[in-house]
Amino acid sequence: MNQLTTPAPTFFSERLSQLASALNPQKLLKMTIIPFVAILMFLLLWSAGASQVQTSLGVFPGPAKVWQQTQSLWQEHQAERVKEVAFYERLQKRIDKAVAAGKPEQKIERLRNRQYTGKETFIDQVLTSLITVATGFLLASLFAIPLGIIIGMNHTIYSAFNPIIQLLKPVSPLAWLPLVTMVVSAVYVSADPMFSKSFLTSAITVTLCCLWPTIINTAVGVAGVDKDLLNVSRVLRLGWFTKTVKIVLPSSIPMMFTGLRLSLSIGWMVLIAAEMLAQNPGLGKFVWDEFQNGSSNSLARIMVAVIAIGFIGFLLDRGMLSLQKIVSWDKNAILR
């Protein structure tokens, strides 16, 4: 059946024409120059406005100060990495020495297990945040997608779940957090914990807030399968499983992804608040620590975090959008 796939030459010529239309001067103006001018004006306004705001920690940071702090955060990160490398080099020397001196195996093992315990840098915190949100989001999706499918397929189950979902959906993450914290402390008791409690608390809070949009949108997608297509499946006498896999799931994928995208952006917002309060070493904790620190650089450093949070949130959403475009059959749908 593969003899009919698009031949390579047409593919290239299509790409070429796409490129040509992208280089069309009017489009170029719209796509690059206008956003560039808008950002420039935003920076100017920010700069002008910030200098008017006097706080107890000095003048509100303008773009220049924030840029300077961005560089300084990056330098701190690199300095920390250098220290880490040096630490492991020293450690290796000690191990070699101990082995050469014929020290007992136990002592050498203890040395080997020693970890670098330097201060987390901004980049480490960004990574922690990403891992936490990914965990919470995946956990939520794992529950929400099957639940959404079941709810969407059966009207009775829908009416059973609907009031509960509607009630829990608007609950703020801050209300969940104390409960989650207590439950995690009570349930997750282990001598050698694989995850820290703060990580679990933050991830589970993200999960609790991520569940709802995915459940609701999946259920709506599943319930909204074209009647004609269901009639086709009845005429063909498709079994329950085949019907779900071949008809219900594919046709609800666009809605499912709408839900997943909403969930991920909510999850990212929730995460920052959860990390602040749970003291999970991520971006939320960074913001909180800088706030408590109260140095003359703190506001600028928080501003760096704000921009990073926004930028990462944007990238996460774009990532989900590209995924949605790949898996969605409805190529005509306008996704933005």
Added chain:
Amino acid sequence: MNKYLEIDHVSITFPTDNGPLNVLDGVNLKLDQGEFVTLIGHSGCGKSTVLNIVAGLLQASEGGVVLEAKEVNEPGPDRAVVFQHHSLMPWLSVYDNVRLAVDQVFKKTKSKQERHQWTLHNLELVHMEHALERKPDEISGGMKQRVGIARALAMEPKVLLMDEPFGALDSLTRTHMQDSLMEIQARLKNTVIMITHDVDEAVLLSDRIIMMTNGPSAKVGEILDIDLPRPRDRLALAENPTYNHYRAEVVRFLHERHLQKGLDQNDSSNEKEQAMPRDISDNEPHEPPVRLAS
């Protein structure tokens, strides 16, 4: 003697917010094997309901459908349906849409290779072999309907049910589709029930035209046997007096129903409107058909 397909005193009543609504009232129809029958009537007269009951998608409140001496009351591939709005899976290619049906119907009786050949064969039958890998969104309305027909034919149905299959197409495409359908019908000799609004289409394609009375409580009004030799050629028939006579018969029936519908509506919606002269008594709003079904 039992006929191939019998629609036996079928009535159906739907519950609505304003009480039960009797849509069909004792519809009777018998079909021979290989017969091409069209149902014609005004909108809302229950043509689609008849088709859906034969398909098993709806259950008759009274009466039933007997196919080859067996009662049918659930959907199955032996009564394949071609829907008005193609109803192809938009995420599957043309080939995969037909293959889905073939795999389901012949999963035990045909090998993989045979199913592949059978899928291709049916798509060739409707002249769609050039677009196997296209998605439904990438082909025209007429082509989608061709694939829908191929999918239905691929199920090797005993009865092919078509619910206004060409209703959404432009007239030129419709003409092509009708010719294709006649060509396929000449080769395969399927038993077909087709719903249409188009008088020319009905006369051109059918062996018999079933004209239905207006709903609610619709029944078979008149049955018109179309005794024209096959193969039929639309250009030659345009001058043919018999063809034009049949055409006029159908138009006359529909026109009479239309007038009556107008009276019925005045009757129910505006009691005070008495200006219009009427020759139908108020006790009998549903005038019995001029010529009863045989």
